[in-house]
Amino acid sequence: MTADLFATHSDKLDAALTAIRERGYWSAYPESPSPRVWGETAAADGKAAFEAYHNGDFPLEGTERVATETSPFGVDLGIRYPHLDVDTLISRGQEALPAWRAATPQARAGVTLEILDRLAKNTFELANAVQFTTGQAFVMAFQAGTAHAFDRALEAVAYAYAEMTRHPATAEWEKPAGKGDPLRMTKTFHVVPRGLALVVGCNTFPTWNSYPGLFASLVTGNPVIVKPHPRAIAPLAITVRVAREVLAEAGFDPNLVQLAPEAPGEKLASVLATRPEVKIVDFTGSTEYGDWLEANATQAVVYTEKAGVNTIIIDSTDDFAGMCRNIAFTLSLYSGQMCTTSQNIYIPRDGISTPDGVKTFDEVAAGIAGATAKLTGDPARAVELIGAIVNDGVIGRLDLARKVGEVVLDSVAHTHPDFPDAVVRTPLIVKLDAADEDTYGTEWFGPISFLIATGGTTESVDLFAKTVEAKGALTAGVYSTDEDVLRVVEEASIEVGVHLSINLTGGVFVNQSAAYSDFHASGANRAANSALTDGAYVSNRFRIVQSRRHS
Amino acid sequence: MTADLFATHSDKLDAALTAIRERGYWSAYPESPSPRVWGETAAADGKAAFEAYHNGDFPLEGTERVATETSPFGVDLGIRYPHLDVDTLISRGQEALPAWRAATPQARAGVTLEILDRLAKNTFELANAVQFTTGQAFVMAFQAGTAHAFDRALEAVAYAYAEMTRHPATAEWEKPAGKGDPLRMTKTFHVVPRGLALVVGCNTFPTWNSYPGLFASLVTGNPVIVKPHPRAIAPLAITVRVAREVLAEAGFDPNLVQLAPEAPGEKLASVLATRPEVKIVDFTGSTEYGDWLEANATQAVVYTEKAGVNTIIIDSTDDFAGMCRNIAFTLSLYSGQMCTTSQNIYIPRDGISTPDGVKTFDEVAAGIAGATAKLTGDPARAVELIGAIVNDGVIGRLDLARKVGEVVLDSVAHTHPDFPDAVVRTPLIVKLDAADEDTYGTEWFGPISFLIATGGTTESVDLFAKTVEAKGALTAGVYSTDEDVLRVVEEASIEVGVHLSINLTGGVFVNQSAAYSDFHASGANRAANSALTDGAYVSNRFRIVQSRRHS
CATH class of the missing domain: 3.40.605.10 (Aldehyde Dehydrogenase; Chain A, domain 1)
Known part of the structure; x- marks a missing residue:
């Protein structure tokens, strides 16, 4: 059998x-x-x-x-x-x-x-x-x-x-022993x-x-x-x-x-x-x-x-609309209630370079907020993406998050067309400053993300590293057209042990990992002590006990 | 380079x-x-x-x-x-x-x-x-x-x-996407x-x-x-x-x-x-x-x-002299100061079956003691096998062990021919009864071994399992001509997670393991939380951190 x-x-x-x-x-x-x-x-x-x-x-x-x-x-x-x-x-x-x-x-x-x-x-x-x-x-x-x-x-x-x-289930071992018979x-x-x-x-x-x-x-x-x-x-x-x-x-x-x-x-x-x-x-x-x-x-x-505290660093992009759509999907999917959803999005205070010239911080914020609003504005369509809020803790956190900074996109309560008692909320996006570390430095589980104005990408990377070092993270993303910047961010992600997605603008999202190819979590920072799934995840679930006898 | x-x-x-x-x-x-x-x-x-x-x-x-x-x-x-x-x-x-x-x-x-x-x-x-x-x-x-x-x-x-x-250092991932271009x-x-x-x-x-x-x-x-x-x-x-x-x-x-x-x-x-x-x-x-x-x-x-407390179970043998020689070598090598040296040797009180008929407990004891004395009696030859005593704690323990039961073979202080100040001691072998669990149930590090009289091999196996469960062990040995007995002992060794050597009578010893073939320790009992060396021993010494980008 x-x-x-x-x-x-x-x-x-x-x-x-x-x-x-x-x-x-x-x-x-x-x-x-x-x-x-x-x-x-x-x-x-x-x-x-x-x-x-x-x-x-x-x-x-x-x-x-x-x-x-x-x-x-x-x-x-x-x-x-x-x-x-x-x-x-x-x-x-x-x-x-x-x-x-x-x-x-x-x-x-x-x-x-x-x-x-x-x-x-x-x-x-x-x-x-x-x-x-x-x-x-x-x-x-x-x-x-x-x-x-x-x-x-x-x-x-x-x-x-x-x-x-x-290892084989059984093995033959034969050691030469000088002129005598080998040991078997x-x-x-x-x-x-x-x-x-x-x-x-x-x-x-x-x-x-x-x-x-x-x-x-x-x-x-x-x-x-x-x-x-x-x-x-x-x-x-x-x-x-x-x-x-x-x-x-x-x-x-x-x-x-x-x-x-x-x-x-x-x-x-x-x-x-x-x-x-x-x-x-x-x-x-x-x-x-x-x-x-x-x-x-x-x-x-x-x-x-x-x-942990998942992060996206925005430095520059060659596809502004694609970037905004991609981030909007990540923030919206299952109302951001994934351990992999991005919370902190660092954007230079002076804006970023795009194919249409420099976009100011507020233009970047408006781009992400607009793409998110478009995805989640219509209740009937929205609920098929954002689902429902898993528990009351999330609602309380949303109310609190509204007050910690300037609301860029407010969370809306939709009525689910099929389930009138469902608790449905669209993403909340709040603007913060690099100085507001007490706020963005901890996890706000739910559809809550922060657009954080920094002195430039160097500061963004520093804050990313510092936050992940302190709190851990399961995902990180970066947008840049500059290979030197990407190298620096990749080095930082290696240093703090978090997987990095680079310039996602299409149908792959920072909050999703593919079995057999992507490791989920790294086990290399505080967000997890192991990865799903690698050798370390399985090798200590059993032990080998051997017996041996002369052949 | x-x-x-x-x-x-x-x-x-x-x-x-x-x-x-x-x-x-x-x-x-x-x-x-x-x-x-x-x-x-x-x-x-x-x-x-x-x-x-x-x-x-x-x-x-x-x-x-x-x-x-x-x-x-x-x-x-x-x-x-x-x-x-x-x-x-x-x-x-x-x-x-x-x-x-x-x-x-x-x-x-x-x-x-x-x-x-x-x-x-x-x-x-x-x-x-x-x-x-x-x-x-x-x-x-x-x-x-x-x-x-x-x-x-x-x-x-x-x-x-x-x-x-x-895993490869880099991989290409291409997911079909319906009629559109695949995601790469x-x-x-x-x-x-x-x-x-x-x-x-x-x-x-x-x-x-x-x-x-x-x-x-x-x-x-x-x-x-x-x-x-x-x-x-x-x-x-x-x-x-x-x-x-x-x-x-x-x-x-x-x-x-x-x-x-x-x-x-x-x-x-x-x-x-x-x-x-x-x-x-x-x-x-x-x-x-x-x-x-x-x-x-x-x-x-x-x-x-x-x-841990390493054990040998003696049930029967088709090579009494070979068994005694093999055990004697194990007890003598480096004055028993190996974490793998056998300490507890369980022998049925009523003796064991051998090619020469039943040997009584005392005959078995005399056989092991005699083989050990032969190996370690001549100081010049002995020191090349037993070396010197690593620290004073061992000497103190030897003195104590002499008093816990009947001395079958006393430990002798040899003078090293080349190093007059070397502290050299031959193995001490003491007879105990199954009831003396307070004595043999803990580790006596050094050239100290106990021959323990049991009600039979069934009791020997029970005591083996009980002691290893409580204190752990790195090695176990068994001598038996009965495959059913060997199966029972192997089952017990699996249950308590200790490697088992069966009927060693030649040039392989229970206290020695061969790299690439034998696992040293199992990580499956209290004597060690890992094995040298297996997948579990290496896989958590590093983590994988990945990055991904569109191809």
Whole structure:
């Protein structure tokens, strides 16, 4: 059975292994929700499948139930998830471990790839779950929440598989011994998982951000406990349900993947993360809590993706309109509620050079604000890009941000044509000065960006480096027609360890990364202690234990 | 220059890359000190070169000097090493970083392999330095202290090189975009070191245990501060001197490798390890201090090799004499002062099956004791195997161990024929019962081993698992003619994460591991949090920072 699964999926795995080595474009999952790809009924079927969960017990076993989700679209979800106590979760995971450990890397890879394949068959259901728990518009939920999440998962499986199989399972060792017979030993190398793995999901990207850790831990032999964000359980509950089905069909204990939704106030992530049996923790979320995990879950290997202050430096451009459109899209997508959205945009106080001559600071500001207003002005079109606001904290922050400087573009409350209770807000753009470091020097999560007037690009680069050094960042962008400036900014980005996008004016955006090619986060600054996904992300999820004997 | 160095050494690097992939036998450095390999004068020249340092200023710059070494052979070393203050070490390392970071992985590999090559030209000098600081006999100091240490260093360089180059330096990404032109991006991937690296050396294996971390950190772009054990500075001082010479010749800042010997009571390792600029720490030594580093050097990635309780389970054998000889050699080599020496030997109270019928517990004990006495009875021959006692703590522990059970073989104080002041002790073997867990459940570093009577192999395996679970272990051995027993012991060794040697009766010993083939430590139990050397040991010593732009 598991041998069959590996054979079934080995072409895909080989292609992924090639992709992570070459880092060109590749994808294993269609990112278009078009009926031409999926058939006429797929969208409606997936929607119906998700809605069937509403106000009912989610089909996972358990007597006690929790229901903590509230949809940013104002839809009453009311899904009740099973709530297991911590000792049960731990002991079930531990019982499941030995047989999974004893399986080969190939067997585990076959099963995990089958899980992904099965999830891909539920793409629309999953996309609906992502949409209604995160506030993402449907197309984004479909792309980032399913296709791209599957790609990131497959990428993690490929890295982990490469790492597990970089050494042979057995080797013959023959050492010459002068005139006597050589010394001959047969060596066996076992891939041994660390123990139980915990994945702590986030509200905004429950699948995309959780899948790499989940699949990397699972394929390397670790039973995984999935602790979703209390407001974004459904996407991970569906994931766990599918994973358990596939595991059971393949003859393994379904408790290798368990869902652990928390009751209000339970602090379940902290309890689980510090249990001695838990040896791996993957977390996406706030810097404060990520730092806490790193300091306190000392019995585990902890992988965190936290927050930072993402930056764009504008020095000059040969495509002013393209630049403004590109930045506007980044600020608007999912109302700027991405850990990769640019917050600080540094612009020389004296303006920038463009093909139409120098544009003043205010003209640059007007260009970006105008492009953003154009993208988000019409409510019906806007909501398909900006989605809904994920929680009330964002609204409070918007109100506060309005008062910290001159508002260049105000945030507007739109009414969603389909969901009257959805909380929809367009981006707020505020003008600041380089001196206002107390304001722009920290993260303002949500559709809030600052255009910061600097004494010139040299100061822009200094402020960029200083802010990222202090707070970390996941993305940086630069616009310049001067290769010397680009070199200086690239040097600074290397120094502070943040990925840099240069002169984006078309269909690639600083806040998006492509699986198999772009690294998401670097692990080289405070915003994250690891990258999704590279060798370091997988190599410490298991150990090699060897035995040797005379041949 | 650096391109030349890479070309010079690329065949060796390729061979090492093949070796770590295939894990058969390979070595790049001759382990025999024979004049047939080295020429008639090499041994005397190396000895003279080392003795020229005695009672003088070691040729590294610095005004303040420290001299803290006392040789286990009773030789007056009196070598004075430069003592720099911490801020100077840190700032010099930081200044050296950018140009080294900007070099390619190939350039750095070329330089580090040239350092190894140059060290290999000083093999005899280095072997003398290892001998007289550690107490190892000369041949062992030559093999473990130079040839095998070079192999472990080359192995670490190979792993790190593979990891740095698993992604291309640049890649083209082309994503189809429906009917329009594809999206095309050029991506550049920079290998970015973490920052300053600290290597904390140990007294017993100053080169073998320090080289993997030193070379792995250096080749991945991190300036390295080498903090030797106060009693074993010379081997690392010679290493640092050679490294600095090669770096300077190659046009790099010699401060990429700095020596940081400590003044008495300075606690320099703790000061350096917790500096915010220090991002990597490699340590070999006590469990207590390794645990402290893991808990306190939280700004750094910390790799520790600590201590544990190494075990042999005797169930049955088809070569009783071979087994006894093999164990005797392990207990005797370097007076058992290896982190890999077996301490606990579990033997069924009712004896074991052998080709000559059942041997009682006491017969097995007598066999091991007799073989050990034979190896170590003649002082002149013994000292070439057991060397000298590294410090007074071992003597105190020997005295204590004599009283915890029935002495099967007493430790004898030999007079070294060449070094009358050398402190030489043969192995002590004490009989205990399974119930004496308070005694054998902790580490007794030195030539101290326990023969522990158990209710049978099942109990032996249980005690093995329990002790390793609690205290960790670097090695385990088993003797059995029953494949079912071997399977059970192998399962237990996987469960507690310790490498297992099965039925060693010839020229391979449980306390020795072969570079490129055997992993030293597993990182899967308390004795170490990493293995020398695997992917996990190198992959987090650098990060990838990328840039991308439209093609």
